[in-house]
Amino acid sequence: MRTILITLSFFLLTAVASLSAEERPTVLRAAGMVDVLEGRSIRDAVVVIENGRIAAAGNAADVDVPEGADVVDLGDRWLVPGLMNMHVHLGLALPGLMAAQHAGENKAQLVLRMADVARESLLSGVTTVRLPGDRRHADLALREAIERGTLPGPRIISSGQGVGITGGHGSSLEFRNDGPYELRKATRYQIRAGAEWIKISISGGIATPVGGIGEPLMTRDEIEAVVDIANRHGIKVTAHSGSAEATRVAVEAGISGVEHGYFLDRDVLRLMRERGVWYVPTIVVSQPATFDFFERIGSPDWYMERVYEVGQDHWRALEMAVEEGVLIALGSDQHPHEPNDGTTATIREAEYYVEAGMTSLQALQAATIQSARMLDKEDEIGSLSPGKYADIVAVEGNPIDDISALRTLGFVMKGGKVYRNDWE
Ligand SMILES: [Zn+2]
Numbered sequence: 107m108r109t110i111l112i113t114l115s116f117f118l119l120t121a122v123a124s125l126s127a128e129e130r131p132t133v134l135r136a137a138g139m140v141d142v143l144e145g146r147s148i149r150d151a152v153v154v155i156e157n158g159r160i161a162a163a164g165n166a167a168d169v170d171v172p173e174g175a176d177v178v179d180l181g182d183r184w185l186v187p188g189l190m191n192m193h194v195h196l197g198l199a200l201p202g203l204m205a206a207q208h209a210g211e212n213k214a215q216l217v218l219r220m221a222d223v224a225r226e227s228l229l230s231g232v233t234t235v236r237l238p239g240d241r242r243h244a245d246l247a248l249r250e251a252i253e254r255g256t257l258p259g260p261r262i263i264s265s266g267q268g269v270g271i272t273g274g275h276g277s278s279l280e281f282r283n284d285g286p287y288e289l290r291k292a293t294r295y296q297i298r299a300g301a302e303w304i305k306i307s308i309s310g311g312i313a314t315p316v317g318g319i320g321e322p323l324m325t326r327d328e329i330e331a332v333v334d335i336a337n338r339h340g341i342k343v344t345a346h347s348g349s350a351e352a353t354r355v356a357v358e359a360g361i362s363g364v365e366h367g368y369f370l371d372r373d374v375l376r377l378m379r380e381r382g383v384w385y386v387p388t389i390v391v392s393q394p395a396t397f398d399f400f401e402r403i404g405s406p407d408w409y410m411e412r413v414y415e416v417g418q419d420h421w422r423a424l425e426m427a428v429e430e431g432v433l434i435a436l437g438s439d440q441h442p443h444e445p446n447d448g449t450t451a452t453i454r455e456a457e458y459y460v461e462a463g464m465t466s467l468q469a470l471q472a473a474t475i476q477s478a479r480m481l482d483k484e485d486e487i488g489s490l491s492p493g494k495y496a497d498i499v500a501v502e503g504n505p506i507d508d509i510s511a512l513r514t515l516g517f518v519m520k521g522g523k524v525y526r527n528d529w530e
Pocket residue numbers: 193195238439
């Protein structure tokens with residue numbers, strides 16, 4: 107009996123000890139925080155984090171700081187929800203030097219390269235990414251490893267492999283899926299593999315040398331077949347599209363998102379707004395700030411001609427989308443941390459939104475709560491609200507006053523764990 111009691115109390119003691127270490131709250135103090143839900147700044151901010159989630163957040167006078175908490179004092183910095191980038195390819199290999207470098211890459215090399223990109227993305231302040239088409243389902247394996255906590259990276263929401271047609275965007279010289287029967291099969295296959303969205307390519311694109319960027323290459327019956335199967339699984343469909351006509355057909359067929367939208371016109375943007383269809387602009391892929399990047403990766407002439415072809419119309423489409431009040435979620439189609447114009451592709455993308463007519467608050471919302479809403483995850487992420495995951499970054503200055511404050515990002519927390527603190 108005595109032995110049992112001793113053993114029991116030993117177990118209890120160790121249980122209590124490990125509990126307190128694991129569940130000890132963390133407290134962030136900072137000069138202010140941004141409430142992206144209400145669109146306001148809160149000065150003298152305190153955020154309490156317990157078990158990876160936000161327990162309380164607000165002005166220091168309104169928040170009880172629990173005893174024994176680990177306090178991280180960020181001084182005169184501002185707290186902002188972790189950034190979200192809704193158009194990322196972890197296995198990106200664009201034509202030119204970049205593709206040549208990764209030619210013949212085997213699956214093991216691919217997974218390691220993607221894990222590296224995921225880690226760098228997180229360290230750049232991006233705590234959630236949506237992957238609209240990645241390679242060989244390596245992204246799904248990586249998603250599991252990150253969820254288990256064995257690898258550092260953002261939360262991943264993936265479409266598995268993109269669903270496309272022979273000769274369409276993203277295709278090489280192989281047969282893909284043609285006609286509604288094959289598209290149904292391809293959609294089902296991605297869902298079975300673990301895709302949480304389906305990504306289709308309905309027009310040509312910059313990175314594939316054939317197929318007009320503004321042409322509706324996928325047919326109506328093909329698009330309808332994909333949407334039908336996805337709906338049966340409660341899964342949304344987003345479409346790579348440069349074409350106003352293809353977009354109109356796809357919106358009528360029931361898609362939930364449009365990527366790039368190089369040649370969208372006002373009529374189709376209005377239709378998107380009416381139907382609540384999301385627009386993920388990826389504006390950096392066609393604008394001058396990114397030309398250094400194209401040079402760095404040795405983009406071939408035909409590629410740059412396609413970039414120049416869409417540049418002005420793409421910009422105009424974004425301006426009109428802002429004017430028309432289309433739902434916009436931020437996506438870069440470059441690696442989230444890719445150097446761009448003295449900052450990262452994600453932050454440059456947000457700055458372009460302001461140049462195209464958004465307020466700094468709206469651009470920040472596109473990179474946080476709006477992205478969360480697009481993913482139907484606004485109860486879990488996207489703002490500094492009690493109950494949500496503690497995905498938090500810190501910057502110098504208030505990004506509602508000037509979105510470029512994001513350029514000074516130097517602190518990254520995801521799920522209550524600090525991954526970066528430049529000011530320690
Ligand atoms: Zn893309």
